[in-house]
Amino acid sequence: MLIPHGRRRVVIDRVFPEIDCGSFPVKRVEGDDVTVEADAFADGHDAVRIVLRYRRRNGRWQETEMEALGNDRYRAVFRVAKPGRYEYSVCGWIDHFRTWQDGLAKKHAAGVETDVDLLIGADLVEAAASRASAAPAAAAQAKAAGSGTRAGGRAGAGADAERLKELSAALRNAKTLHAERVRVATSSELTSLMDAYPDRSLQTDYPRTLQVKVDRERAAFSAWYEVFPRSTSPEPGEHGAFADLANRLDYIAELGFDIVYLPPIHPIGHTKRKGRNNALEAGPHDPGSPWAIGSEEGGHTAIHPELGSLDDFKALVEAANGYGMEIALDLAFQCSPDHPWVREHPEWFVLRPDGSVQFAENPPKKYEDIYPINFETEDWEALWQELKGVFEHWIDAGVRVFRVDNPHTKAYGFWEWLIDDLTTRYPDLIFLAEAFTRPRRMYGLAKLGFNQSYTYFTWRNDPTGLRDYLTELTTTEVAEYFRPNFWPNTPDILHEDLQLGGRPAFLARYALAATLSSNVGIYGPAFEKVEHTPREEGSEEYLHSEKYEIRYWELHESGDLTSFIAAVNRARRENPALHRNRNLRFHAVDNPNLLCYSKISDDGKNVIFVVVNMDYHAPQAGWVEFSPAAVGLSHTAPFTVRDLLTDTAYRWDGYWNFVRLDPAGVPVHLFRLER
């Protein structure tokens, strides 16, 4: 029952945003506004006051009066200044003073007010005087946190009480002209005093307190660069180390990325190790997959010796920070048969009737190099603590960003507990969920706390598919908790578009990812070097995948995509419109090969308009619907758009303008509206 009982007559309902009845928080970043709406009403025709309550978790509640939108809907906004948790709810009460004041004004206008009407108001004002004098501290506090309708500067609740008594007496004074008493009754002074000391004894509180998870800015706006440190040696054939990667940081920084993400850096198992190109048997010199974690040299808190020491790793973190970048680690909770946990905690795995440990399976396929962890173990509490300890180990080493491998194959309750516990202590943590699975599972991980999520972007390969998908991600309730991170490639996924579309596909897909989504990532140097050969036809696996072998990459070759990526990333940084997703808006175009969309910053000053030719094999041209008016700006004269990739200005006029994009050049316009 949402209905208040007894004498509480206000009903509050349908608060938005509210995810699954308040089971999960909505997400924001520091400095964002949270707009809250609610239905609220009372029986009859009495005036109601509806208030948004909010606070930083465990802080003092603040209040702001909600604006009536009509039709019993109310709205207010509060700002979340710092990372952490905030809470909000709604309450309301009947305002007998406003009801009376409004009625008196109408009666006075109609010439039918009576002495008794004024006495009713005098009683209400006297009661407010009692409230002001009875609890001056609390009332003064409530006043300070109130709706802001008072100018302030009064001498406090005691003085207010005195003044209210005077005004009550003035209303009662039958010797004064009616008109003068009505003037007092409707004066802004009396109104603001009465607003400050409302009778909230019959207040209705919305039954749930709702949550906001506030992250730092980079949770919403980031550019990731995935790189295998073992492939960063300057010498072909050598095993790269953290120090080699440190030397490559200037290159990554020049590309414009801010998160350098490393696949697992732990010792790699020997038993059933996979060979090059995922061969079932490894050759003697095959390095194995970094995701087959654990050997006699250690598990998830250890470092593969050839990469360096913990100090080397910390030095890498420091060096990245020096470039304004940070290091992200991949945590994959699975074990090679050689992982210490297998010996020390066999109860954390499924044991088979023959005493062996159950390996990973997707029947009839077997993955004997990997032992999954059994989250149904009766020793689950110790397991959860140990896994949390892994995160804490790397947090201590300076890591604040984690890409979590296949979180959807570990218990959801574990992640919810883990992220909540760690984030409470380290509000700057960012968790990226690598879950390529069905939508409700992906959304479920985002709801329980993951700050960013991989998506289906890779498999949305035409304008209609992208438009539909982005509409779901940016305009539905999903936008409250799911932050997409768009990856044109990963070490696991070389999409056919890239295999067959060549350089124009790489350019278009990166531009799409980086402008449709405020979070973007690539796996390099494969991406910027236009690596596009699959292991075999029909496969999304790379030939000579770095997952199974060390690669040497020649950088700074002509024809690579470095300058294009750097230009896109520069445009992203310099244009606040590209730092968010809920401002995405698609525009009409008369050519189905073109995708057109805009983003506009909250203050309306920064307007980005993007056109991408998704036909990677032929030039496409068309009329696109774009003008300042089309994005809600009051501007009708001819205007200029500047392509930030080519630094070319175009003079446009009217709603419909012409574009032509040739895959032989740059198949993307990234326009900024000139002001």
Place this chain on the structure above:
Amino acid sequence: MLIPHGRRRVVIDRVFPEIDCGSFPVKRVEGDDVTVEADAFADGHDAVRIVLRYRRRNGRWQETEMEALGNDRYRAVFRVAKPGRYEYSVCGWIDHFRTWQDGLAKKHAAGVETDVDLLIGADLVEAAASRASAAPAAAAQAKAAGSGTRAGGRAGAGADAERLKELSAALRNAKTLHAERVRVATSSELTSLMDAYPDRSLQTDYPRTLQVKVDRERAAFSAWYEVFPRSTSPEPGEHGAFADLANRLDYIAELGFDIVYLPPIHPIGHTKRKGRNNALEAGPHDPGSPWAIGSEEGGHTAIHPELGSLDDFKALVEAANGYGMEIALDLAFQCSPDHPWVREHPEWFVLRPDGSVQFAENPPKKYEDIYPINFETEDWEALWQELKGVFEHWIDAGVRVFRVDNPHTKAYGFWEWLIDDLTTRYPDLIFLAEAFTRPRRMYGLAKLGFNQSYTYFTWRNDPTGLRDYLTELTTTEVAEYFRPNFWPNTPDILHEDLQLGGRPAFLARYALAATLSSNVGIYGPAFEKVEHTPREEGSEEYLHSEKYEIRYWELHESGDLTSFIAAVNRARRENPALHRNRNLRFHAVDNPNLLCYSKISDDGKNVIFVVVNMDYHAPQAGWVEFSPAAVGLSHTAPFTVRDLLTDTAYRWDGYWNFVRLDPAGVPVHLFRLER
């Protein structure tokens, strides 16, 4: 947190229907099905079993397995047999047996299963044998209430335990051929036994138990006839009585109505009594408004003496029941200044500083003949009990249907408590909310328990407006709790359409009300006698309104609408498609003056197709989109539709067919598809 903690790995979310996080029940009538859907999944790839739990309130829980719809969505249906409250929720668990069985079958097909694989299954079967033998009674009960996959007829859990042990041994028997052991593993016998004794120790329960309010059929399908008993005397100018109304019941029954609804029957106040046509001062012989309730002769439990005695009233109830009809009373919780409560319980009213009782106001208008009840009174508990006693008094007199006057001006918490309390004891009660107010307030009353509601139908006067409104009422969540009752007129509302549209407007509006909405009502005899003169131009009040004077109506005059109304009501009764609203579907037509829609019964056998000309002044014709295929039936040959109002058959062919409706005749086609 919706996430199950510890070892519980199943996640259940987004159960539908669920109104405001389970704060309010959904509504059904006896014999209806309740279709429940939920999201459910576990981490990883294990099989899950998801079960709908349901029961009659305080009864034994039953379970039915939910069907996987794909994309982690599940669905099941249960039937609500009797009026009262039902409850439902969802639970689920991981089924390690099904996971194993599915994997084994795939491995066997690929020729890679091993002895260990079979031993894993043998352990699972042995554990089920233990469950069967450990708790035979509980397990047998669970089996009986289970998914129905077992044929039944087994000797009970003890025998099942023995058989499971045998099957486990067969799986272990290394002397048998692998293929034979796999056959046992995948046999339907083993599958159904394992389904009957699942391991539910790590089951996840959805955190909320949801409610269904089940009403009797008439809550969903009813035809109301409002009549002033004081205007039913056979002698012009005489005050009618219950006995006179009893004599008119055959007339009302012939019209085809089943609820005869009386405005308040209580003593009428004298103080500030309103005169004819709502004059501020009553003449000496003016009878006053029945809504000015209470005099020295009694209040809400008394009867206006000229109408008869309580026994006369009970006789009227009996007589109506004899026609298959029932009497509905209007309960209006407001008091004339002469009401006994004003003397006995002045604390239930707002007292003004001069000691007088606050009368009703809509500033600057005053309604001094009416004292509203103060639901903020500190004596609210005694007040609530007294008001409930009024309902109980009339329930004791045989009334089961109440039209509640202006419920939105009384505390919502009161109604929720009242209806829940009374309906628990009298599940056959029907409450109709007469709240003409903003949508969220009307929906709020429906959510908290009113079985039927007045609507905006009267003010939806063109095909587009009706289509939009009905789409909201029948296709959104609103349909779960809000049952519209469409009234073309009431004593308060004579719409301009009826004032100016004449007979065709009356015909069209009744046909629309009676076929768009399964609940319909008219205020008669004003309606069937085409009474259409307003008090003054621009007013929706009747001239010589029966609210303020006694009227004499000459019945059975030629030109009245009785035969038309009777024909529509007969069609309603005989066609199950017209007994519900969620089956409403609009059809295209190439003339904007025509409204076309169909309803089809749950079993698909009864198909009604309606076309109404909403231009009351000129014939309109057009092509309407209707064929059996258009309502989802597989039937493409020429077909026959029969107009149930004129008993004329039409041979139609194809999707588009021609109609012409002339307001000079009957501006409505009420077709039934002939089978």
